[in-house]
Amino acid sequence: MSDSCCQGSVDASALQARQRRVLAAVLAINAATFIMMIVAATMSGSSSLLSGALDNLGDALTYALSFAVVGSTIAAKAKVALFKGTLIMGAAVAVAIQIGWRLFHMETPIFEMMGIAAIANLAANAGCLALLHPYRHDDVNMSSVWECSRNDVFEGFAVIAAALFVWLLDSGWPDLVIALALLIMFLRSALRVLLSAWRELAWRGDIQSS
Numbered sequence: 029m030s031d032s033c034c035q036g037s038v039d040a041s042a043l044q045a046r047q048r049r050v051l052a053a054v055l056a057i058n059a060a061t062f063i064m065m066i067v068a069a070t071m072s073g074s075s076s077l078l079s080g081a082l083d084n085l086g087d088a089l090t091y092a093l094s095f096a097v098v099g100s101t102i103a104a105k106a107k108v109a110l111f112k113g114t115l116i117m118g119a120a121v122a123v124a125i126q127i128g129w130r131l132f133h134m135e136t137p138i139f140e141m142m143g144i145a146a147i148a149n150l151a152a153n154a155g156c157l158a159l160l161h162p163y164r165h166d167d168v169n170m171s172s173v174w175e176c177s178r179n180d181v182f183e184g185f186a187v188i189a190a191a192l193f194v195w196l197l198d199s200g201w202p203d204l205v206i207a208l209a210l211l212i213m214f215l216r217s218a219l220r221v222l223l224s225a226w227r228e229l230a231w232r233g234d235i236q237s238s
């Protein structure tokens with residue numbers, strides 16, 4: 029389940045109007061959650077909120093770009109995937125630097141703020157899962173989106189666990205451990221998508237392969 033998340037692509041042209049509507053709603057929820065998580069991460073000093081926010085960013089971009097490339101060529105879609113992959117890898121590097129910095133400037137995050145944001149994040153993820161639930165057997169697109177959303181619910185629990193252990197142990201370490209685990213999971217799936225987009229383009233000769 030960890031090799032999961034949602035960095036793949038969605039063929040929005042294959043979706044029906046009602047499926048597109050639910051995907052647009054899930055996109056809006058992820059975009060709002062991303063902003064909420066960034067604000068809460070900054071205010072509480074929590075790295076696991078920041079790592080968790082990466083997934084919301086990736087999901088929102090995936091769905092937004094899948095709407096944007098409806099009817100485009102495969103090469104154009106691969107270029108968009110490459111652009112998205114580069115963008116979220118840049119964000120992931122920023123999160124990695126923040127985690128590295130925290131290792132040497134350890135402070136205990138404000139767990140109340142962390143806990144509230146973590147619960148709001150889980151509620152948002154669970155809301156998406158509920159929205160997608162009736163569509164999970166529709167086709168390969170919707171079932172993969174549903175699976176991603178299910179993984180996001182597990183991630184939501186991980187961030188809550190981080191807040192809980194920060195409170196129990198009165199330490200910043202649980203926050204950093206969960207942040208690192210989420211970041212590694214995220215990087216694995218982002219890297220896989222980036223490589224497959226690159227290969228697609230190289231194979232088609234649209235970019236020079238060295």
Ligand SMILES: [Zn+2]
Binds near residue numbers: 033034083177180
């Ligand atoms: Zn996700």
